[in-house]
Amino acid sequence: xxxxxxxxxxxxxxxxxxFAQKTTDLQFVTITGEGDEAVETxxxxxxxxxxxxxxxxxxxxxxxxxKNVSGSDQKIVVKSEVLELDNGAFSFCMGTTCSSxxxxxxxxxxxxxxxxxxxxxxxxxxxxxxxxxxxAHWVTNGKGKCVVKFTAYKGVVDEEISDxxxxxxxxxxxxxxxxxxxxxxPSSISNIENKDVDNNYYDLAGRKxxxxxxxxxxxxxxxxxxx
Numbered sequence: 001x002x003x004x005x006x007x008x009x010x011x012x013x014x015x016x017x018x019f020a021q022k023t024t025d026l027q028f029v030t031i032t033g034e035g036d037e038a039v040e041t042x043x044x045x046x047x048x049x050x051x052x053x054x055x056x057x058x059x060x061x062x063x064x065x066x067k068n069v070s071g072s073d074q075k076i077v078v079k080s081e082v083l084e085l086d087n088g089a090f091s092f093c094m095g096t097t098c099s100s101x102x103x104x105x106x107x108x109x110x111x112x113x114x115x116x117x118x119x120x121x122x123x124x125x126x127x128x129x130x131x132x133x134x135x136a137h138w139v140t141n142g143k144g145k146c147v148v149k150f151t152a153y154k155g156v157v158d159e160e161i162s163d164x165x166x167x168x169x170x171x172x173x174x175x176x177x178x179x180x181x182x183x184x185x186p187s188s189i190s191n192i193e194n195k196d197v198d199n200n201y202y203d204l205a206g207r208k209x210x211x212x213x214x215x216x217x218x219x220x221x222x223x224x225x226x227x
Contacts, residue, residue, distance in 0.1 A: 025070035026152045026174035029131060030063055032202045032218045038065050038133040039202055041218070046175040052138075053182050059091060059137035060181045066152050067131040075123035075155040077171065078134055081106045083178075086144025090181075093135035095124040100139065109134075123155050138181035146181040201226075 030042040034056065044050065044064070052062050068074045082090050082104050091100040094109030101107060110122045126132050138146040155169035162168050201209045202218040209217060212226045 021172070023154050023172045023174045025068065025074055025154060026076065026126075027067045027069050028150070028152070028175050028177045029065050029067050031065045031131070031133060032063075034061060035133055035135065038131065039208065040065065040067065040131055041202070044175075044177050047177070049178045049180065051180045051182055053185075056137070059088075059139040060146075060183060062134060062136040062148075062150075062179050062181070064136065064150065064177060064179060065131040065133045066126065068126040068128055071128055073125055073127050075125055075169070076174075077123060077153045077155070078109050079106060079151045079153065080109070080136065081149040081151075082146070083149060084145060084147035086140075086146065087142045088138060088140040088146070090146055090148060091137045091139055094132075095122070098135070136179070138183075140181070140183045143184035145183065145185060147178065148181070149176060149178040151176040 028044040028046075028048075029040045030044060030050075031038040032041050033039055050064075052060055052064075054061050054063060066076065066078065068076075078094055080090070080092055082101060085102070085104060089100045089102045091098065092107065092109055093099075097110065099107065099109070110124055124132065134150065136148065136150070140146070152174035153171040154174060156172050158168040158170055200219070201212045201224075214226055217224055217226060
């Protein structure tokens with residue numbers, strides 16, 4: 001049986017086994033803004049396929065964050081499967097590291113590295129009821145699309161073989177979402193349950209605006225112009 005090993009300080013990990021059941025402690029959500037300015041705007045159904053078309057200075061943003069809906073902090077890893085990549089590169093940040101890839105493949109953040117029968121890497125921690133922008137972008141240089149499937153996992157301590165100096169973790173699979181990054185293709189976003197049924201407005205940095213004046217805002221996950 002393979003397991004995921006880490007020192008007491010969480011600096012090293014080893015091989016892992018995935019539980020058959022799925023955790024409900026994690027949830028993918030849509031957001032406005034990015035990074036620490038991200039604000040939740042909707043809930044994404046597990047297994048949904050959505051479109052991303054909003055351009056930022058980093059590329060076309062996924063508009064997706066991972067939320068910890070449980071009552072305790074969670075150690076997490078996110079797997080990204082790059083299924084289609086017409087041009088450019090797929091960029092993915094989690095924690096303090098960022099990577100970009102120009103080839104189809106399966107990648108993890110935080111980064112996991114396999115050596116013989118061991119896997120090393122680290123977790124990202126999401127506090128209870130908080131969300132974390134997965135900061136995924138398609139850096140495109142032409143018309144087309146990039147398709148990426150994201151799957152979240154949480155680490156669960158194996159109490160039977162852990163001790164005070166190192167810990168073994170199981171990785172328990174959580175929700176998944178497939179994002180179609182589109183450039184020059186009409187958007188057809190679906191499978192999103194909007195939170196903003198009270199018609200809240202947000203500025204482009206993701207801050208809620210009580211009384212919008214003239215300008216561009218986000219409402220119900222769409223850009224609107226107030227004149």
